[in-house]
Amino acid sequence: MKYLLPLSLGLLLASCKPQAPETNTEKAPVEVEVTTPAVDLVESVVRINSTSQSWNAAQPWEKNPPQEIRSLGAIVAPNQVLTTGEMVADATYLELELPDGSRTAEAKIVAVDYEANLALLTVKSDEQREDFFANTRPLPIADKPAIGDSMQIFQVEDNGTTLLTFGTLQSVEVLNSFLPNQSFLTYLVKASMQSAASSFSLPVLKDNALAGILLSYDSDDQISDVLSIDVISHFLESAKGETYAGFPSLGISVTRTEDPSFRDFLKLTAEQGGLYISNVRIGGAADLAGIKKGDVLLAAAGFPIDRRGYYQHPQYGPVFWGHLVRGEKSTGDEINLSILREGQPMEISAILTREEPQDHLVPDYQFDRPPNFLVKGGLVFQELTRPVLEAFGKDWTSRAPLNLLDAYENPEKYENNTKRVIFLSGSIPTPATVGYESLRNLIVKKVNGIEIDSMKTLIEAFDKPNADNLHSIEFLEENFTAYLDETISTNVDGILLQRGLTRLSRAE
Structure with missing residues (x-):
């Protein structure tokens, strides 16, 4: 998962914007100012401290090193704090902290929508919740602003000093802020941000009411991308139900x-x-x-x-x-x-229906749950996802194997035959994989004559070797078939576990 830099280092402007309609209207220069806000605004925000740990796309049995990020969340209802979905993705620990540092409490997720990049948090402990939020005041929700309206970005420095940066709503676009192919209404606010207060995201106000969440800041153009109150209000209303319905899709x-x-x-x-x-x-x-x-x-x-x-x-x-x-x-x-x-x-x-990532042949994202995989005799099998493709590097759209890219870009060619694309991602040199060390990135078609449509069917197929105690693995590419000795591969599996591999398979 790619994180934005702290504000003190300059946040990157979100990419993949639809081309805006042409206009000949010239905008007047925008004056910005920074003031110290009324003290009572501090009663409506809390710091959010997040420790996250994503899974290793190349070695799906282990996690990447943990990362710590911090943001300023807005209290939007009694005992509830609004932040971005990115703050809680793959989180192993979430903490709420009052701006003055006087109280902290472990947090839990009430609702999250990674596509809209929004999350609602509260204190995890029922006993601590009322005490933590004592003397706090939820922010009212602002009306929809108009182009040219003044907006304020609220910051709290580490020493407790508060800053209110005034800017102007310059334009409105539909952008993706976190996940690819997931675009939502976003305000582009012209404002000269202060670099003193580092935060992953910040509340944006209009007349002391919540009007958006700052997602990124371009220090060169002095433009902030702010998730609109339209999207925030939609999320908060949906989060009131027992089951979060999420944002729909036409497909x-x-x-x-x-x-x-x-x-x-x-x-x-x-x-x-x-x-x-x-x-x-x-x-x-x-x-x-x-x-x-x-x-x-x-x-x-x-x-x-x-x-x-x-x-x-x-x-x-x-x-x-x-x-x-x-x-x-x-x-x-x-x-x-x-x-x-x-x-x-x-x-x-x-x-309109909600599209979950698991509804797609090749999911665009996968948070808060580990990837499925199988290691058999040293052969490593994985489910194809976009994060796996992105592991091929910055230019993955040209560097990733063509057959895997084809499955991602043209899923209709595969959907009638499989629920998931299962592929051989690599080979650990072992006595069972002699001659197959260079095999990688091949889509699995059959194992022991059984059609493979998911990781579960792959694992089950390896329980049924043929009469010669061999496993036959047929790949989609060039009708190639590999063979694996069951006795040797089972011995190798035991050795791999002894040498530190935490587990050999997962199919959840």
Whole structure:
């Protein structure tokens, strides 16, 4: 997991932003100021101390070294603190601390949404909870700001000094702040941040009410990415239920329709906007509603979508269309879609569903649970996930093996035959793997004649060697088959455990 730098070192600006619509409007220079806020704001925030430890993508039986991060959370309800999902991801210990350091308490998660990058915490102990939050005051939730409104970023230094940095809401975009392919409504606030108070994230206010959470800061451009109160309010409302429903998804991939030849092919008129639907996820909301690859999405929830993917928000102006699904709607809501199919207009209603990472052939993320794997005789088998692909380095999209990238980018080619992509990630040199030391990154098709669709079926298949006490392992690539001696590999497994391997398999 990639963490942002502390504010004292300059936070990086979030990437992967949709291209904003062109405008000729020139913005006037923004003046910023820093003041000492009213003391009672301190009663509405707490420090959050997190120790996290992720799993090693290359050696899934062990964890990476622990990391410690700190943030300033906002008290948003009696005994409840709002922070980012990134703060609690793979956390082994969470602690709440009053700004003056007078009280600390172990925390627990009430609700978390890693896609929206939000988490709600409280004190873990029922006996300590009321005492810890005594004399605190929840922040009210601000109304939606308008472009040009003044906003304030609240900081508390280590010595207890409070700072309120004034800035201006410059624009609104739909961005991803933490996870890939997960974009939410974000404010871009122009403000000159102070470097004295280090924190992983900070509350952002409007008229002493919570208006957002600072996610990152670009010290060169003096722009802060602030998760909007629209998304925060949606999260807090959903978190009130016994089961957190989360943010919904339509389950489609789209392409812009700016090219004139492409538009002619799609039979779009000059007045129509529209997005070409390039992929429909099997079992997703769009698929269940009858949306097909090749359709053109013209409007959603009554809002026309232009050829670049933007609609006109009544308050924020041009906003990327994904907010109509992920920001304006909840899981289980119905959304009306206007589409063009082979030149013919159609109206379709879809019931929005929540997509969990395990719903995907290759999950985009995996927090708070260990990865599945199997070590057999020295051969290491893993489930393919995006974190595994990212372990190939910064340029993993070009450096990772093509067959694994293909499974990630084109899951529809594999989904009919498997629940998970199981692959041989490497080989530990042992007496059982002689001749196979160089084998790696091969997708497993069958073991002992059994089709492999998950780590569970792989482990079960290795319990059934053939009559010669051999295991046959068939790979998808070039119909290659490897053989493993059961007696030798079982002896090797025992030696690996004696030499420090904590376990040989996991299938949860």
